[in-house]
Amino acid sequence: MNVNVRKVEQVAILDLTGRVVIGEALYDFRNTVRDMLNEGFTQILLNMENVTYLDSSGIGELVNCYTLVSTQGGAVKLVKAAEKIGSLLQMTKLLTVFESYKNEREAIASFVKS
Amino acid sequence: MSKHELIRMRFSSEVLFIDIAQEVVQKVLENLKVLEDEIFWVCLAVREAVINAVKHGNNFDSDKYVEFVVEIRGEQLRIEVMDEGAGFNIDDVPDPLSDENILKPSGRGIFYIRSFMDNVDYEVIQPAGTRLVMLKKLTIPAGERA
Numbered sequence: 001m002n003v004n005v006r007k008v009e010q011v012a013i014l015d016l017t018g019r020v021v022i023g024e025a026l027y028d029f030r031n032t033v034r035d036m037l038n039e040g041f042t043q044i045l046l047n048m049e050n051v052t053y054l055d056s057s058g059i060g061e062l063v064n065c066y067t068l069v070s071t072q073g074g075a076v077k078l079v080k081a082a083e084k085i086g087s088l089l090q091m092t093k094l095l096t097v098f099e100s101y102k103n104e105r106e107a108i109a110s111f112v113k114s
Numbered sequence: 115m116s117k118h119e120l121i122r123m124r125f126s127s128e129v130l131f132i133d134i135a136q137e138v139v140q141k142v143l144e145n146l147k148v149l150e151d152e153i154f155w156v157c158l159a160v161r162e163a164v165i166n167a168v169k170h171g172n173n174f175d176s177d178k179y180v181e182f183v184v185e186i187r188g189e190q191l192r193i194e195v196m197d198e199g200a201g202f203n204i205d206d207v208p209d210p211l212s213d214e215n216i217l218k219p220s221g222r223g224i225f226y227i228r229s230f231m232d233n234v235d236y237e238v239i240q241p242a243g244t245r246l247v248m249l250k251k252l253t254i255p256a257g258e259r260a
Contacts, residue, residue: 021161022129022132022165022169023129055158055161055162055165056162056165056220056222056223056226057165057169057220059222060219060220060222061219063217063218063219064219066217067217067219084154088158088226091225091226091229092210092211092216092222092225093211093216094216096216097216097217
């Protein structure tokens with residue numbers, strides 16, 4: 001998995017690419033989230049468009065990210081999750097935790113409102 | 115006579131072998147022309163089973179091994195995963211759908227395995243370890259059956 005960061009207004013957009021699965025790359029993701037918080041970005045949008053696979057360890061790291069950011073008064077949302085990835089999150093009720101959007105503009109606008 | 119295939123693997127408790135075990139099953143199912151969606155979900159269950167063995171069972175101890183068996187008889191898939199860990203009681207595994215567990219970072223693997231396979235059985239084995247056996251009736255289009 002690779003993580004690329006873009007900053008749009010007050011939102012840090014993390015473009016995740018590849019397989020979000022058990023392994024060292026999950027630590028890179030966690031560190032990137034911490035870096036964003038250290039820079040003062042508490043509104044995090046995870047762009048899932050190029051995520052090709054997700055397992056329970058990857059899901060666990062998304063949950064860690066949510067908890068970490070929430071404790072700092074921020075929010076983590078998802079955009080462009082593929083159907084099967086959405087299904088996995090739905091099955092374990094995580095779409096009640098993560099707001100999920102189909103397009104980036106709508107997702108960014110939702111942070112301003114929240 | 116229906117098709118019979120058997121693959122046995124034994125590997126140390128490293129993340130690399132989680133990918134390899136998953137890829138083996140994926141190739142077998144692709145070769146059988148199993149429906150694409152079904153391959154995805156079955157392979158996820160396999161992945162979660164091997165993660166549990168490597169991570170929770172053997173605690174990433176590279177001196178401990180995982181036994182992995184894939185067997186096809188006709189349209190029936192049987193997967194066996196054995197670790198050398200301390201074993202656990204399946205009834206003690208928390209429900210990941212309970213409100214108090216939704217934000218826990220782990221504990222979803224067995225739920226996914228049970229969701230995607232037809233039959234799942236855990237057994238503590240001697241002298242140490244857990245054996246997971248899971249079954250799935252595969253959906254193979256009529257024209258593709260051996």
